[in-house]
Amino acid sequence: METLDILIVGAGPIGLACGLAAKKAGLSYTIVEKGCLTNSLYNYPLYMTFFSTSERLEIGGIPFVSISAKPVRPEALEYYRRVTISNHLNVRLFEAVEEILPDGQQYTVKTERTSYTAKHVIIATGFYDIPNMLYIPGENLPKVNHYYKDPHFYAAQKVIVIGANNSSVDAALETYRKGAQVTMVIREEGIGKRVKYWVKPDIENRISEGSIKAYYHSHVQAIRENEVDILTPEGLITIENDFVLALTGYQPNFSFLEKAGIHLSKDGKKYPSYNPDTMETNMPGIYLAGVVCGGMDTHVWFIENSREHADKIIAHIVAK
Template identity: 40%
Template sequence: MTFYSTSDRLEIGNIPFLSQDVRPSRTELLKYYRLVTERQEINIKCYQKVTSIFKNTASYTVYAEDSNGNNIPYEANMLVIATGIFDTPRKLDVIGEDLPKLSHYYKEGHHYYGQHVTVIGGKNSAIEAAIDLYRNGAHVTLVHRGETVLEGIKPSLVLDMRNLLKKGQINFYPNSTIAMIDETTISINSPEGTVTIQNDYVFSLIGYQPNISMLQSIGIQTNSSTLVPSFNPETYESNVENVFLSGVVTSGITNRVYIEDGRFHGMKIANEIAQRLSYVQSNI
């Protein structure tokens, strides 16, 4: 996976990010994040999943579950929630979506050589997956609710996808949705009617959304249609006192915040928290 953003636009904490090419790979970015973590001595608790947050009178209790199933409580006077959106994929809401052959995440294509694979979506992740699957010998069908997939994607993908579609090497259903999925086929609602085709695997890459249930559990308000949470754009404090929001979680399902913008949220939040702590200490 190669990012669309250049490496300098992914830098955080004033630590330079050098990559082999102008646009870094996923592996390079992960190595960079690890470098930042070690250099700044950030205390990260790996393999712990936050399961719930409770609001106390003047503090918060965060419960996490480790890899052994143990519940671990953390007490805090202030919280920063930067959970992103990729843990909660958008659903198709069709019969068969829960079958094990369907995934909302794509890694690599060589496992699917010779298989009939359907990719659902029309943005960068779906197009990249479709191209990679084809190059690894899969029989690829691309389904998109829009008329074209050649607009609004990375320029580096447009030429490849245009050629594959022109030559019929990827089977494309525009203006279409999924009707149902079973063990061996997938049914598509196309402008010409419902079409059922052979299918071994499905990648539903139609986007992700924030885990609003976690936000709402402590009183954070969210827009019912966009899922954008309520927060102060100057401090990134939510409508709940001393709870801050950072990164793409602030954009709901609007896709208005990306890595290269969200990386600046942390500095504003840190400055606000530092001012509040300084005020408290000066009044002790």
């Protein structure tokens, strides 16, 4: 079996950026992805608009041209797909990595299909696969979703949206405009400060006029087939409900990182151990790239500020 210079885990934008940088440096590499190409972006809401401008989502110095200043999900999917195909990146899709095992001065990477041998491994797996659970009765009912895709599905339904950041606000506005009766349940005192600046006034106005009901300093206590209990500052209330969108955020696959030998901080943030100058972890030859570097602080790293990880990693590998 050929020993690769680099095995890249994850074919999201940053994993692809690592592949482009590796190819440019003349290194042998393979990108392995458990789902489809840019799997996380594919699973974003259908009508999502990025916060960043198109040029800040570019990878490998390849121009990203969008119709508007801020691209939408289909444009991003098209861009990263064309980047992958036109550059003939070596990508293996729908192949989950199961283990990364030290093997002398290199690593054996076992997937559900085969095994690879590589001198270096880059983990660029993002954080979108594991939702932050509520741990309340009824959370596992079919009516509860931790992901939101298309507002039409919720037309003429009573919908509770849990959370007050971008995904929650988008879901509340879009389902409301498709005819849903929307109630937001928010732990904090108001809409999140990181909500897109052109959306924040919209949701606040809809709440002020009563089109969308919002309970602040509140949380859902229990979910049943046709109703939900909400603990508010005024006490416990029960409202009729058809669907719950528990958009409470997501987290990296920490068990996968620990299984690979990467140390995580013990402060609850679970920051992985790595050198910010090289992105190399405490495991020699294993690197982190992209939002996976942020632990539970998933709002720290984005495409625009982590695409530089690719160049840092490849420069360090070449220098060896």
